[in-house]
Amino acid sequence: MKRIYMDHAATTPVRPEVLEAMLPYFSSEFGNPSSVYSWGRAARKALDSARDQVAALLGASAGEIIFTSGGSEGANLAIKGVAWADQNRGKHIITSAIEHHAVLDTVLWLEKQGFEVTILPVDEYGLVSPAQVEQALRPDTILVSIMHANNEVGTIQPISEIGAIVRKHGAKFHTDAVQTAGVLDLNVDALNVDLLSISAHKFYGPKGVGALYVRKGVRLNPLIHGGGQEKRRRAGTENVAGIVGLAKAFALAQSERAEENARLTKLRDRLIDGLSRIPHTRINGHLEQRLPNNVNVCFEFIEGESMLLNLDLRGIAASSGSACTSGSLDPSHVLLAMGLPHEIAHGSLRLTLGRENTEEDVDFVLQELPGIVERLRAMSPLYKG
Amino acid sequence: MYSDKVMDHFTNPRNVGEIPDADGVGEVGNARCGDIMKMWIKVENNVITDIKFKTFGCGAAIATSSMITELAIGKTVEEAEQITNQQVADALEGLPPLKMHCSNLAAEALGAAIADYRKKTATTA
Numbered sequence: 246m247k248r249i250y251m252d253h254a255a256t257t258p259v260r261p262e263v264l265e266a267m268l269p270y271f272s273s274e275f276g277n278p279s280s281v282y283s284w285g286r287a288a289r290k291a292l293d294s295a296r297d298q299v300a301a302l303l304g305a306s307a308g309e310i311i312f313t314s315g316g317s318e319g320a321n322l323a324i325k326g327v328a329w330a331d332q333n334r335g336k337h338i339i340t341s342a343i344e345h346h347a348v349l350d351t352v353l354w355l356e357k358q359g360f361e362v363t364i365l366p367v368d369e370y371g372l373v374s375p376a377q378v379e380q381a382l383r384p385d386t387i388l389v390s391i392m393h394a395n396n397e398v399g400t401i402q403p404i405s406e407i408g409a410i411v412r413k414h415g416a417k418f419h420t421d422a423v424q425t426a427g428v429l430d431l432n433v434d435a436l437n438v439d440l441l442s443i444s445a446h447k448f449y450g451p452k453g454v455g456a457l458y459v460r461k462g463v464r465l466n467p468l469i470h471g472g473g474q475e476k477r478r479r480a481g482t483e484n485v486a487g488i489v490g491l492a493k494a495f496a497l498a499q500s501e502r503a504e505e506n507a508r509l510t511k512l513r514d515r516l517i518d519g520l521s522r523i524p525h526t527r528i529n530g531h532l533e534q535r536l537p538n539n540v541n542v543c544f545e546f547i548e549g550e551s552m553l554l555n556l557d558l559r560g561i562a563a564s565s566g567s568a569c570t571s572g573s574l575d576p577s578h579v580l581l582a583m584g585l586p587h588e589i590a591h592g593s594l595r596l597t598l599g600r601e602n603t604e605e606d607v608d609f610v611l612q613e614l615p616g617i618v619e620r621l622r623a624m625s626p627l628y629k630g
Numbered sequence: 631m632y633s634d635k636v637m638d639h640f641t642n643p644r645n646v647g648e649i650p651d652a653d654g655v656g657e658v659g660n661a662r663c664g665d666i667m668k669m670w671i672k673v674e675n676n677v678i679t680d681i682k683f684k685t686f687g688c689g690a691a692i693a694t695s696s697m698i699t700e701l702a703i704g705k706t707v708e709e710a711e712q713i714t715n716q717q718v719a720d721a722l723e724g725l726p727p728l729k730m731h732c733s734n735l736a737a738e739a740l741g742a743a744i745a746d747y748r749k750k751t752a753t754t755a
């Protein structure tokens with residue numbers, strides 16, 4: 246059976262060029278970058294060059310990059326690191342209701358530790374309003390964290406505008422750019438951010454490696470104490486092969502993004518257009534300020550997991566914001582924050598396109614889905630025909 | 631994640647539909663996840679002779695509804711009432727721990743249909 250992977254927001258395969266760049270650092274060049282002899286020096290050189298490359302892609306300098314184990318660690322380090330370092334200045338943190346749990350749960354944990362938290366609502370398209378950020382800012386606000394683009398509905402936030410407001414008020418600004426790295430321009434000065442986190446496995450790099458940009462002068466307490474790596478901000482022998490892979494994948498993605506975005510946007514719109522023809526269907530998220538690869542729809546009267554199982558039986562991999570697919574039993578906090586009723590949020594389907602997907606893949610999904618939806622509706626007590 | 635038996639009942643659910651002249655109808659919602667199940671029964675001489683369901687829910691919810699209709703048909707009302715969610719899960723060769731609550735829905739929907747049947751017969755008797 247032909248298998249079609251349409252869950253690129255969850256993770257992506259490692260590109261062959263990336264794997265090839267990584268391989269020597271598992272074997273012949275296995276040295277510890279902190280060692281003085283030739284093996285160590287070779288690893289150090291690879292690490293330095295990866296750092297230079299990532300810094301250049303972000304419009305930053307090498308000293309502003311910390312390599313991490315991924316997006317979750319990046320968010321934790323940015324948020325806890327700044328909160329702990331700046332708590333004598335204030336204890337107020339602002340974030341939004343649609344953040345990834347790596348941000349949301351970190352902020353809520355800090356709230357239990359005595360920080361004060363404001364969680365901003367979003368509009369029906371999943372947009373955070375810069376005016377609301379401005380209203381929420383207080384003299385004791387130390388940190389604002391708003392994601393660049395949402396992983397479920399693909400809505401892209403006005404980060405640059407929000408960043409300018411936050412800066413005016415003297416707080417630090419972090420953006421979770423895990424879904425936009427390799428897709429949008431991530432120049433940190435243009436975005437007006439102080440901290441920005443990315444994760445390699447979302448842009449055809451390896452899992453378990455990421456980077457956090459920390460603007461020069463921003464104080465940060467480490468999460469991991471130990472050796473002096475990453476300027477004492479993240480102890481532990483560096484994941485050299487992973488970091489080399491991250492840099493390579495990031496560079497490839499950024500150099501190809503204009504062309505690839507145009508291709509994906511066409512496929513995305515074809516998919517959205519086709520799915521819109523199914524009755525009682527809504528498209529979630531913003532139609533223009535949207536990631537080029539994201540499609541998120543709700544089919545009323547049916548539940549997401551049963552849809553995913555049916556798609557899987559036909560070789561199609563997708564995801565849902567349904568309660569039943571997460572451990573929590575609550576439907577997607579993102580869709581609920583956008584004002585969708587519980588039972589409709591239950592029937593959401595996310596298809597996220599990627600490099601391997603073709604127009605035939607899109608057409609295959611469009612051929613299979615209406616029948617699945619119809620069959621599930623026929624057995625739904627909510628559907629009256 | 632699901633057993634072959636669950637996938638079998640999920641892909642070919644038995645007894646889907648409605649019974650227009652049912653003797654008992656029960657509808658229950660799962661407070662934990664918001665899923666909904668509706669069940670119709672036909673009773674003759676205290677025996678369940680026909681049973682149909684409709685489910686808005688996950689794969690496990692659909693499979694357990696289908697399975698409980700198979701277990702209940704041909705049983706007396708009292709026997710059917712005794713079917714537990716564990717029995718349904720066992721008949722399906724197990725459910726993932728996170729999905730055990732889904733099987734409650736099926737037993738509750740059947741219970742509600744039987745309660746409705748009793749109420750109707752009590753008032754007409």
Ligand SMILES: Cc1ncc(COP(=O)(O)O)c(C=O)c1O
Pocket residue numbers: 254255314315316317318345347392394395396421423424444445453455
């Ligand atoms: C928006 C966003 N932030 C953070 C993460 C976490 O990244 P990681 O899986 O690398 O820890 C993800 C991915 O799951 C994500 O989509």
Ligand code: FES
Pocket residue numbers: 568569660663664665687688689690691729731732735
């Ligand atoms: S998760 Fe709701 S019934 Fe299974």
